Amino acid sequence: MNKIKASATTIYILFLMLPIYWLVSMSFKDTSEILGGFTLWPQKVTFQHYITIFTDPTWYVGYINSITYVGLNTLISVTVALPAAYAFSRYRFLGDKQMFFWLLTNRMAPAAVFALPSFQLYSALGLFDTHWAVALAHCLFNIPLAVWILEGFMSGVPKELDETAFLDGYSFPRFFIKIFIPTVAAGIGVAAFFCFMYSWVELLLAKTLTSVNAKPIAAIMTRTSSSAGFDLGLLAAAGSLTIIPGAIVIYFVRNYIAKGFALGRV
Amino acid sequence: MAKLSFKNVKHSYLANPQNPSDYALQDVDFTWSDGGAYALLGPSGCGKTTLLNIISGLLKPSEGQILFDSTDVTAMSPDQRHIAQVFQFPVIYDTMTVYDNLAFPLKNRGVDEASIKQRVEKIAEMLDLSGSLHNRASGLTADGKQKISLGRGLVRTDVNAILFDEPLTVIDPHLKWLLRSKLKELHQQVKRTMIYVTHDQTEALTFADKVVVMHEGQIVQVGTPTELFEKPKHTFVGHFIGSPGMNIFPCKIFGNRVMFEDYALEVHGEISEKLVVGKAEVGVRPEFITFSNKGIPVNVVKVDDIGRLRIVEVRHKGQSFKMVLKEGEAIPDKDVHISFDVNHTHVYCNGWVIN
Amino acid sequence: MSIKTENNKAWFLIIPVIILMGLNAFVPLMTVINYSFQETFGDNVFFWEGLKWYDQILHSDRFHSAFLRQVMFTSIILSIEIPLGIAVALALPRKGALVSLCLVLVALPLLIPWNVVGAMWNIFALPDLGLLGKMINGMGIDYNFTRDPLAAWFTTVLMDVWHWTSLVVLLSYAGLRSIPDAYYQAAKIDGATNWAIFRYIQLPKMKSVLIIAILLRFMDSFMIYTEPFVLTGGGPGNSTTFLSIDLVKIALGQFDLGPAAAMSLIYFMFILFVCWIFYTIMMKDEGK
Numbered sequence: 001m002n003k004i005k006a007s008a009t010t011i012y013i014l015f016l017m018l019p020i021y022w023l024v025s026m027s028f029k030d031t032s033e034i035l036g037g038f039t040l041w042p043q044k045v046t047f048q049h050y051i052t053i054f055t056d057p058t059w060y061v062g063y064i065n066s067i068t069y070v071g072l073n074t075l076i077s078v079t080v081a082l083p084a085a086y087a088f089s090r091y092r093f094l095g096d097k098q099m100f101f102w103l104l105t106n107r108m109a110p111a112a113v114f115a116l117p118s119f120q121l122y123s124a125l126g127l128f129d130t131h132w133a134v135a136l137a138h139c140l141f142n143i144p145l146a147v148w149i150l151e152g153f154m155s156g157v158p159k160e161l162d163e164t165a166f167l168d169g170y171s172f173p174r175f176f177i178k179i180f181i182p183t184v185a186a187g188i189g190v191a192a193f194f195c196f197m198y199s200w201v202e203l204l205l206a207k208t209l210t211s212v213n214a215k216p217i218a219a220i221m222t223r224t225s226s227s228a229g230f231d232l233g234l235l236a237a238a239g240s241l242t243i244i245p246g247a248i249v250i251y252f253v254r255n256y257i258a259k260g261f262a263l264g265r266v
Numbered sequence: 267m268a269k270l271s272f273k274n275v276k277h278s279y280l281a282n283p284q285n286p287s288d289y290a291l292q293d294v295d296f297t298w299s300d301g302g303a304y305a306l307l308g309p310s311g312c313g314k315t316t317l318l319n320i321i322s323g324l325l326k327p328s329e330g331q332i333l334f335d336s337t338d339v340t341a342m343s344p345d346q347r348h349i350a351q352v353f354q355f356p357v358i359y360d361t362m363t364v365y366d367n368l369a370f371p372l373k374n375r376g377v378d379e380a381s382i383k384q385r386v387e388k389i390a391e392m393l394d395l396s397g398s399l400h401n402r403a404s405g406l407t408a409d410g411k412q413k414i415s416l417g418r419g420l421v422r423t424d425v426n427a428i429l430f431d432e433p434l435t436v437i438d439p440h441l442k443w444l445l446r447s448k449l450k451e452l453h454q455q456v457k458r459t460m461i462y463v464t465h466d467q468t469e470a471l472t473f474a475d476k477v478v479v480m481h482e483g484q485i486v487q488v489g490t491p492t493e494l495f496e497k498p499k500h501t502f503v504g505h506f507i508g509s510p511g512m513n514i515f516p517c518k519i520f521g522n523r524v525m526f527e528d529y530a531l532e533v534h535g536e537i538s539e540k541l542v543v544g545k546a547e548v549g550v551r552p553e554f555i556t557f558s559n560k561g562i563p564v565n566v567v568k569v570d571d572i573g574r575l576r577i578v579e580v581r582h583k584g585q586s587f588k589m590v591l592k593e594g595e596a597i598p599d600k601d602v603h604i605s606f607d608v609n610h611t612h613v614y615c616n617g618w619v620i621n
Numbered sequence: 622m623s624i625k626t627e628n629n630k631a632w633f634l635i636i637p638v639i640i641l642m643g644l645n646a647f648v649p650l651m652t653v654i655n656y657s658f659q660e661t662f663g664d665n666v667f668f669w670e671g672l673k674w675y676d677q678i679l680h681s682d683r684f685h686s687a688f689l690r691q692v693m694f695t696s697i698i699l700s701i702e703i704p705l706g707i708a709v710a711l712a713l714p715r716k717g718a719l720v721s722l723c724l725v726l727v728a729l730p731l732l733i734p735w736n737v738v739g740a741m742w743n744i745f746a747l748p749d750l751g752l753l754g755k756m757i758n759g760m761g762i763d764y765n766f767t768r769d770p771l772a773a774w775f776t777t778v779l780m781d782v783w784h785w786t787s788l789v790v791l792l793s794y795a796g797l798r799s800i801p802d803a804y805y806q807a808a809k810i811d812g813a814t815n816w817a818i819f820r821y822i823q824l825p826k827m828k829s830v831l832i833i834a835i836l837l838r839f840m841d842s843f844m845i846y847t848e849p850f851v852l853t854g855g856g857p858g859n860s861t862t863f864l865s866i867d868l869v870k871i872a873l874g875q876f877d878l879g880p881a882a883a884m885s886l887i888y889f890m891f892i893l894f895v896c897w898i899f900y901t902i903m904m905k906d907e908g909k
Contacts, residue, residue, distance in 0.1 A: 008712040013726050019745040019783060020729070022752045026744055038755050080637040087634035092625045099635065101900065106646045108892045110844040112865040113885035116872050117649030140645040143638055201734045203847050204869075218734040232744060239737040246732025247725075254721045324806050345812040357807040359821045370821075374812040418811055 020243065026236035034232050049237035059238065062217030065131065066200070067245065069214065072135035074195040077142040078150075078188060085150035086176070090159065100147075107144040111204045114140060119208050133209040134216070138202060142195040149194060153187025186256055193253045200246060217242060268335040268426050270298040270321065270459065275330030277316055283328070290316045291327070292483040298427070298461065303453045305474035306463045309506070313483040314463045318429050321461065322349045334426055350419025351429040355436055356411030360404040364395055367403045368417045375422075389420045392452060409441045416449075420456065427459035434469065446472060467507050479503050495551070496610060501617045504549045510577060510588045513555070517548045517613070524548065524613060527583070529562050533611045537620070544616040552577070554607035555589040557598055561605035566597060580604060656882035674883035684884060686859070687867040694863060695842045698781045702838060703831070705782070706789025711823070713794055724794075727787045739851025742780040746852075766853065770860035773853050777861050780848060785838060792834040796827035829903070836899045843892055864888055 026034065027049055028042040053059040087093070088100055118137050119128070127133040161183065165175040181188070207219040221238050277291040286292055291313045298304060306314045319325040320332065323344040332340050339347050359367050368386045377385075390396045393413045398406065403414055412433055419428045430449075434442045450473055453460050464470050470477050471491040479487045479494065479502070486500040487493075498504035504512030517526050519539050524531045531548060564580035564587065576591045580602065587604065591597070612619050657675070660668045678684050713727075714720055730738070748754040748765045753776075757764040766776040800822060808818045846865035849855065855862035855870075862870075868888065872881035 005712040005714075008709065009714070009723060012709050012712075013723065016726065016730055016783065016787070018752065019741050022745045023741045034750065038750065040752075076641070080641055083634035084638040087631035090625060091628040091631035093627070093629045093631045096631075101897075103638070103642065104900070105893055105896070106642060108840050108844075108896050109646070109650075109889055110846070110865050110868070110885070110892070112844070112846055112868045112872075113653060113889055114646075114649045115869065116878070116881070117652035118645070120652065121644075121648055136641070137645060139641050143642060147638065197732050200732065203734060203736045208873075216734075218736050221736065221740060232750070235740055236744060239740055242734050242737050243729070243732070247729060250725050250728050250732060254725050322806075322810065324809070344806070344810045349810060351807070351810050353803040353807060355801065355803060357803050359825075361821060361825045370813070370817075371811040374814065374817065415807070418807075 023236050024240045026232060027240045029233060031231065031233050049233045050241075052234060053237055053241065059217075059220065062215060062220040063241070065210070065214050066206075066216040066218065066242075069131040069134040069138070069206070069216070070196055070199045072131060073138040073142060073199040074192050076135060077139055077146045077195045078192050080139075081143055081146035081150055081191065082181070082188070083176070085147045085154055086180070088147065088151045089154035090162070100151075103144040103147055107141050107148075109140065111141075111202065115204055115208045118205060122209055128209060129211045129213050131214050134206045134214060135199075137205045137209055138199045140205075141202075142198055145194055145198065146191040149191040150184065150187050153184050153190070157183055189253060190256055193249060193256075196249055197246070268337075269300045270427060271333045272296045273331040273333065275320060275327045275332065277320060277325065277327045277329075286483075289328075289483055291320070294330075294485055296478075296485055296488070298459060300459055301457045302459055303450075303473060303475045304459075304461045305470035305477045306461060306480060307465070307467060307470040307477055307506075308480035309465055312480045314465075314480050315431060316483075317480070318351075318431055318461065318463050321427065322351050322429055323347045324351075348422070348424045348426045349429060350422060350425045350427075351431065352412065352415045352419065352433045354432045356408060356415050358403045358406075358411050358414050360402075362403055363400050364390070364403050364406070364414060365399045367414050368395075368421050371418050371422055385421050385423070389417050392420070392455065393417050393448075408436045409438070409445055412437060412445070413448075416452075420452070425458060427461060430460065430462040432464055433462075434464075442469075449473060467509075471507075479506065481506075497612065497619070498549065499619050501547060501549055501614050504551070504612075508551055508553075510552055510590075512549045512551050513587045514547050514549045514614070515585050515587075517546050519546055519613070526562065526585075531606065531611060532608045533613055534609050537613055541620045542615050547614045547617075549612045549614055549619075550587075550606045551610060552588045552590040554610040555587060555604050556607070557595075558603050558605040559601075561603040563601070563603050566602060569597065653882045653885050656878045657886055658879075660879050670879060674879045675887070678880055678884045678887060683867070684887075687862055687864050690860075690862065691843060691864045694778070694781075694845070695839060697778055698785070698842050699835065699838055701778070701782050702786045702789050703835060706786050706834065707793050707827070707831075709786070709790045710793035710797055711819070713790070715798070724791070727790055730784050730787050733784075735847035736851045738780065738784050739848040742776065742783070742848070743852050746776045768857055770857055773857060773861050777849050777852060780852060781842065781845070784848065785841070788837065789834045792830045793827055796830040797823060800826045832899060832903050836896060836903075839895060839899075840892060 025041050028045045028047070029039070030044065030046045030048060033039060033043060088096060114137075118140075122128045122133040122137065127136070157180075161179070162175065165179050166172075170179065203216070203218050206216045210216065210219070217238065221235060221242075272294045275291065275294045276289055278289045280288050283289055294317065306317065308314050316325065320327050323339070323342055323346075327340065330340075331338055334347065344351075359370060362370065365386060368389060369382045372382045372385065386399075387396070390399055393416065395410070395413060395417065398410070403411065406414070416428070416433070419425060434445060437445060446469060449460075449462075462470070462473050471494075475490065476488060477491060477494055478485055479500075481500065481502040487498065487503045489497075489499075494503055494507050498507070498512060501512070501514050504514060515526065517524050517531070519525070519537060519542050521539055522537050524533050524537055526548060533548070562582050564582045566578060567581045567586065568579040570577040570579075574593050576595075578589050578591055578597060580587050580589065589604065614620065658670055658672075660670045660673075709727075713723055733741070743751075745751045746753045746766055748758055748767075754764060754766075763769075764772050766772040804822050804826075805818065808822055813821070844865055845863055846869065849861050849863060850866055850869075853861045855866045868881060868884055871877050871884065
């Protein structure tokens with residue numbers, strides 16, 4: 001039984017790694033090798049494509065853009081979601097259930113539906129092609145998600161904690177920052193992870209709301225594949241580099257993954 | 267059904283145990299007779315759950331053998347051993363009805379429908395569950411769920427022993443008593459070996475015919491509740507059982523005389539200086555200390571009225587003693603002395619009784 | 622769980638969320654609703670059209686077939702990813718040094734930008750240069766996802782399974798981890814088979830996370846845009862043109878704002894309706 005399990009796990013992980021391997025190996029092949037024929041691994045390792053990316057500003061600025069708006073968005077989403085999640089987890093109030101459901105419905109809205117009106121909105125606000133536009137637009141799906149995750153974690157914290165603190169003479173803001181936030185730190189970590197993830201991987205809105213100055217790396221890749229012909233090696237190198245931030249983030253939250261993915265609801 | 271023996275069983279959770287303290291269970295050699303009601307009593311972390319899991323087969327001991335009658339079952343899995351176990355928290359199959367829960371172990375063993383029905387109904391009746399047989403098990407209260415856990419053990423006709431791992435932890439106090447007497451009643455009906463793990467002496471003493479007291483991975487004493495009370499074999503037993511626990515204080519032994527400070531004590535049985543290697547102590551239960559005219563002079567420090575009894579704390583120099591006074595017994599005003607009941611004054615060396 | 626106190630001041634805590642969501646969700650949604658009833662020929666001149674666009678969309682073959690493709694795609698990937706995800710979660714080690722490594726590797730596809738996923742699979746599946754394409758062709762099967770609709774579907778589905786099964790795995794794994802050891806021990810003592818343990822212990826305990834998994838996978842696969850767009854561009858022909866791809870074509874490609882808006886709303890309402898059913902089941906379950 002254990003052997004079957006171990007081999008099933010191995011096969012699945014191999015299946016996950018194969019396309020990634022192919023991408024990475026492609027990024028180390030030179031163009032003539034790629035087009036010359038089929039090779040399982042790079043015959044002559046070249047860093048050519050990586051050098052291009054790190055020296056050409058149109059490439060590396062894309063990374064900076066992506067990281068900037070993803071960071072901004074994560075910060076905004078979690079900060080705003082914290083008090084709201086607290087309200088939903090502790091109080092009953094007029095229209096609370098409806099409000100919660102409405103929030104969740106926004107997570108269900110196809111980005112394609114919002115692409116055009118968002119473009120018009122942020123153009124009208126004068127934010128088009130800034131990091132802020134993307135960071136704010138991604139709040140559309142990240143705030144509901146963050147509220148939902150945090151509400152799950154907060155409901156697991158006994159109410160007596162709040163009551164004791166208030167009896168001890170803490171004001172609400174001081175209690176919230178000094179006591180409550182550290183208590184739900186794991187939940188905040190998980191929520192931040194999810195916000196990072198969805199903002200990092202989303203492209204439709206990010207692409208629609210930017211043109212030059214704030215263009216995300218992933219969108220620059222798309223441009224390359226269509227306009228400058230099919231420079232597969234460069235594309236593969238750029239793609240490989242986009243995997244790294246995700247891998248780093250997962251590494252940091254690895255111990256919370258199992259609980260975190262259940263959104264605190266297990 | 268069978269008698270259950272442990273032959274030099276040791277267990278350690280470490281891969282390479284070095285010292286005795288690495289063992290959760292240190293060399294247990296003991297036989298549980300068939301049909302007995304045992305309580306396994308001891309504080310948290312004394313190894314009682316380890317011992318229980320070794321009986322059921324959930325754990326394989328590092329060393330030693332377990333025999334059911336004369337069959338070696340050390341390597342057998344729980345279901346091959348025909349053991350039932352009730353856990354601390356009720357384990358029920360949420361999606362099934364009460365009936366299906368009770369029938370589950372029988373179905374797994376391929377028993378035919380008609381026998382299952384008959385058996386389940388009989389057990390449900392014993393457990394007062396007949397009324398809710400066709401309800402969802404998840405809707406029951408904690409004590410109902412715990413009854414189902416127990417019922418799944420009782421339905422099987424092949425069970426050698428039923429093990430209980432602190433089964434009343436999550437039950438409301440007023441229902442604990444009911445469920446405990448139900449267990450006792452069931453034991454008399456089914457005559458199966460039952461082993462009941464607890465750290466609560468009241469639970470242990472009311473349930474069991476024989477109480478097995480464990481301390482730091484060892485069995486320190488096995489006996490009836492009376493034996494544990496009147497003649498504790500180890501200072502731990504004296505201390506752990508009884509409320510308040512036994513008074514234990516240092517003494518010196520010269521020849522065959524036992525001395526506490528400047529006072530000679532009369533003790534149960536014969537004592538000889540030769541028997542004492544190491545720390546010598548005297549143990550007397552609070553129930554066996556009385557006020558008298560002579561003996562050890564003391565001051566009364568504190569009196570606690572606990573209803574029909576009074577617990578009096580007295581002190582001689584640095585050593586305090588607790589004693590239990592029945593209703594109506596007076597506390598002298600001055601020249602207070604205490605004396606001990608000879609038959610219940612024991613001498614311990616390094617913790618173990620020697621007289 | 623403790624009972625919540627009634628307090629309408631709690632609204633103040635939600636104000637920041639309402640402002641941001643109003644900006645990002647409410648304003649664009651109103652714009653879309655506005656467009657869906659009007660016709661424009663540019664220069665910000667609009668004419669009231671009533672329900673014309675709705676009528677047109679609901680009766681258009683193009684929408685019907687895109688919708689049908691979408692439903693088919695979502696059903697296929699759900700019926701693969703959910704059982705596969707559960708199976709992998711069951712197979713993953715429960716303790717030991719390998720747990721973290723396995724979880725990190727399993728989670729990796731989830732953090733790759735969606736168009737990179739598309740690009741990666743494009744490179745991976747190219748019939749002449751890709752590992753997958755080469756392997757399939759090497760087995761004697763004629764495989765070219767840019768020409769053959771069946772191959773395109775196969776590749777898209779495989780890509781989605783690759784990309785998203787991990788989410789189901791991680792959710793199920795979280796559910797499995799919450800089962801106390803006593804349940805497994807009791808089942809062992811009751812003589813339960815592995816199947817019975819799965820059916821009566823593991824599956825019921827995973828139920829709530831599985832509902833979340835199905836909900837998320839339904840929503841996300843129904844909204845899928847970037848990955849198939851990069852991989853196949855919706856083709857060959859229209860064979861992999863799912864709803865979002867079609868919508869973007871109409872809105873940003875042809876700039877038919879009215880029909881695009883009407884289609885958006887029908888699309889959104891459908892997802893909302895299905896999710897509402899899930900949500901109701903979930904809340905009923907939590908209330909118990």
